Amino acid sequence: YYKDQQEILFAKITEADIEAGNLVNPESRLQQLINRLSDEGGGVKYNWETTDMRKEWEAIQEKMKGE
DSSP: OOOOOSSSEEEOOOOOHHHHHHHOSSOOOEEEEEEEEEGGGGOTTTTOOHHHHHHHHHHHHHHHHHO
8 A cells, every 4th residue: 555545634724724825824734644554553455465364354255155
């Protein structure tokens, strides 16, 4: 995955910022990082780095075929 995916971002703007078309308030923020799941060891693994997870998923699929 790309490092900018799976992020929680925060924006704080004022009416004055909107009227000006850019940030004029020193307390305003755009795209302030709140949390990045990969920093905490979480998130989706797109390339199946966790092979145990893949094996478990395949076993579930096989079991469902037999039912």
